Amino acid sequence: MEKKVVDAMGKVCPIPVVMAKKAVTALTEPAEVEVHVDNTTSVENLKRLASSLGVTAAEATIGENHYTVTFHADAGAIEGAAGAAAQEVVDACSNTGAGLVYAIGTEVMGQGDDELGAQLMKTFMYALRSADVLPEKILFFNTGAKLTAEGSPVLEDLQAMEEEGVQIMTCGVCAGHFGLKEKIQAGIISNMYEIVETMNAASKVVRI
Template structure:
């Protein structure tokens, strides 16, 4: 068992600390974090590596426990009382994101072009509508000014929500939303971190950057 205290660490440090432990062969890890964004990031990372994950809120912070597939800890059965099982499984016939899509799309601005804000927003919405219809986007990452596309008042937010419903993984840069003070306003996608965004976008056969 490896225990990691990632409280007070800026994104994506909690994930990187967890990754280091997993890469060293740890079959069981416990990670203590002090904010929900870090808890979500670490949980998704461990699940992506095949760990069974549980989360428990404690006076010290959120404790995330991960057990690698095939490992046994504490006997068989359900998670301990008071512990939330955060593992995610797909329903029968449910398509995992990126299964039929081959492009990672990284958007760095809320508009396409800078000459006209109104025109740029219209072009961005039209572009995303076209990408949604093509079904080719496996991962959509929003960074810098692109995070504003995930706000409810954005004309593109409904399109992004439809893309997500179709199976596109939508990642929103948490450092960026924190910088702009809009984290609580994000209406679509998952608040993420630089490590997860780069790993997911650039694992796709093709990548496109806008902005």
């Protein structure tokens, strides 16, 4: 089986994900696509990409800060990957999408008094958790990433919503910037490529 190598060393997410997706969906025959990256966040994002494309993937540690994720695509998987990629384009151009998405880019609600804003955010999350209709996904970026981490005043509400099926995604670059990658306790660490695709596919995006 042919092997294609994608060198994404030194690339910041979502670039490794974009490079891998292009390589896999461009296949016209069974092959392996071996993607080289230098951080574990990219490894996890690449594994989720493989799942979304319907192909299998295996990870390996080559050395310090050197990892590979190898996509194994047979003929059927290639068709599935191409179909998934095409559907993403359709969704991005459509007025309908996957559902209700909340995009939260701050740890406080509103502008002005941050102490009041923190209390408002806590109240908002409790109210959202108690609502009859929950969002399908909640995206956290910039200082909003702090809300999904250890010590967050709204962590209990987020974990409760996650148990109800709400998908919680935190920007990996943001988590890294604030030193929170090992402290995220609700949902998954995601990337901007995945966040953009989620917002494009949503039927409604509520920004906080």
